Amino acid sequence: MKTTFGEYIRLLRNQNELTLTQLAAKLNLDSANLSKIENGKRDFDEKRLPKLAKIFKLNLTELRNEYVTDQIGKHIYETNCSKQLLRVAEEKAEYRRKLNKTLQTQ
Amino acid sequence: MKTTFGEYIRLLRNQNELTLTQLAAKLNLDSANLSKIENGKRDFDEKRLPKLAKIFKLNLTELRNEYVTDQIGKHIYETNCSKQLLRVAEEKAEYRRKLNKTLQTQ
DNA sequence: ATAAGACTTGTCAATTTTTGACAAAGTTAA
């Protein structure tokens, strides 16, 4: 998926021929806010992922992966993080994993 | 730098033989909160990067890179984002950059 | 033993950010 999460929702919504109002109702939110989400002016609230998966019969884990990669991609974009720096960030994530492991055993 | 940003601050502080109280004062914050930052229990507020750079005579851009990679690394860690998914995230960042470019020209 | 200094932890109010809701406006098609 090479789009934003908002665009992905819009795609799903159109494929299923739902209006903003209809999908928003299913998601328990305002159609105005769903519009903003689809247009990238607001974030989709992670709490609603299970509901979204259910509505479109998607695998929740895969949907969450779409969500996570969107969020991190946004973070990379907003901080202007180069590929080189991203490798450093990945090493730091690795470091945190190790830190956590040693904490577990203690 | 393969440590957390908090650990990095602690390193700088120790190298310069400052106490938490002394450094906290220079940064205009409470020593208790600086302690939490060094121990990874709170985030360092980005607004203070210029002050931090000045105190330790560091290049602000490089310091900001340390900060950004720490933040993204934390994000990767907390979302359990695999290397494979991270590549997807990077593609999505790239997509956002292109989106932004086309918006600029319009 | 205890006093002093350095550090840590818990709590809570203040600030900041995010979210939900509503109104109003713009867009498109019949």
Place this chain on the structure above:
DNA sequence: TTAACTTTGTCAAAAATTGACAAGTCTTAT
């Protein structure tokens, strides 16, 4: 034109982050 759909602006409510203070531990010097 109307009617349905979508977008935008605004603002209060909710959530998350931060600052500040108190009380605690730990170490070291006297």
